Amino acid sequence: MASLTLSLVGCESEGQVDPNNPPKLVLDTYTLNIDGGGGDIPLYYGLSNPVKGGEFEVLSTESWVSLKEVTSSTIVLHIEASNSNEERFAMVTIKYPGMEPAVKVTVLQDKQLLNKFSFDVSNVTYKSCTVKYKPLDKNRPYMANIIDAEYFKQSGVSQEQSFVEAEMSNYRALAERNNMTLEELMGRVSPQLIYTGDAERQFVGMQPGATYVVYSYGISFSGNNYELTTPIHSTVVELPMPExxxxxxxxxxxxxxTTASISIDPGEWTGYYSVQIAPDDSLHYIEPGTQITDSAIKSLASKFYTSARNAMKGGASAEQYLRANCYTGFRTLDVQLQSNKKYMIIVFAVESKDGEVPVMRSMPSFKYI
Known part of the structure; x- marks a missing residue:
């Protein structure tokens, strides 16, 4: 049983009911069909001929339905998430002084939502984050992963099934190279990808300022394939730029x-810096007098980061990449340019910590040619 006191001011003395005009309650619906996830469900009402000091009393035949609050226009019921494999039923009775008969509301709730996943994202830095994967069904195997959102732009994959097939194909090829079945590979791969129950993963070495998609889907292995047993669930993580x-x-x-002699003085900066030269028909060229946007800064940072990361994947160390592609101290560079174009020189500080992929560490400085 649940009840809440709400005083509704009427024209009669407190507690007095006009027998010729008794209170009448009208709801927007008298039947609630709720999914297995439950939630806070409002019933919108209108009350005529209220009794001064009158209070609603809301009763439920089942404990999984309770009263959350009453406002001047709504009676809000809290429906708990179902843990049943069958639909369930409750009857809610709403009473009010002098109102006969009481108003009844039927609540029908679907069986538990076994396909649902939720995510808790924490400890977000410019290069890492922690994700807790929380499936409602604690016994179903599922994929727990993350991907750079740029993948969807570059690959053109937009359909759920196409994404899973492409992902599975990559893992299957890896399994075949190692003389394993797909299921064997998934049981041994590090970091772990397939889980049951709640799981926590820490992702490091991420791209600063990038957007990532955290995702999960239930799987069932069949031969050298796996099939989806749930829709894909996902959430977006936006990484900040470093300070x-x-x-x-x-x-x-x-x-x-057509030769440009470019002199760069880094002032008190003793570390490495990157020099980019953008012609006026390139993505990174900004017209003089135009303020640089956050997206333009992220684009420059992404271009540098991707170049460094690819070099390091090819076997170079961070220091080797910086020495080969960046500069320190005062430098003069002679660059051959085309006579029919305008150019923008872009310079920004870069840094690698503990041998990690170097990243942009200052706002860019500009010079136009």
Missing amino acids: MYDVSFNINCKMSG
């Missing part, structure tokens, strides 16, 4: 024909 150092570069340029 930027207060670094500014003094850039000067002298032209001799």
Whole structure:
């Protein structure tokens, strides 16, 4: 039984009911069909001829239905998530002084939602995050993973089935190279991908400022394949950019024909810096006088990060990449340019910590040619 006191002011003395005009309660619905997930469900009402000091009393035949609150226009019922494999039924009775008969509401709830996943994302930095995967069905095997959202743009994959088939194909090829079945591979691969029950994964070495998609789906192995046993569930994680150092570069340029002599003074910055030269028909060129946007900064950072990461995947260390592609101290660079284009010189500080992929660490400085 649940009840809540709500005083509704009427024209009669407190507690007095006009027998010729008794209170009448009208609801927007008298039958609630609720899914297995439950939730807080409002019943919108209108009350005519209220009794001064009158209070609603809300009763339920089942404990999984309770009263959350009563407002001036709603009676809010809390429906617990179902843990039953069958539909269930409850009858709610709403009483009010002088109102006869009481109003009844039928609550029908579907069986438990076994296909549902939820995610808790925490400890988000510019290069890492922690994800807790929480399936409602604690006994079903499921995939627990994360992917850079750029994958969907670059691959063109947008359909759920196409994504799973592409992912499975990659794992199957890896299994075949190691003379294993797909199920054997999934049982041995590190980091672990297939779980039952709640799981927690820590993701590191992520791209600063990038958008990632955390996802899960139930699976069932069949031969050298697996099939979806639930729809894909996902959530988006936006990584921040690293904190930027207060670094500014003094850039000067002298032209001799089509050769640009570019001098760069990093001031007090003693670390590495990257130099990008963007022609006026490129993605990274910004018209003079236009303020650089966050997305443009992230795009520059992403271009640098991707280049460094690919080099390191090919066997180079972070220091080797920085020495080969970046600069320190005062430098003068001679660059051949096309005579019919405008150019933008972009310089920003970069840094690698503990041998990790180098990242942008200052706002870019610009010079136009």
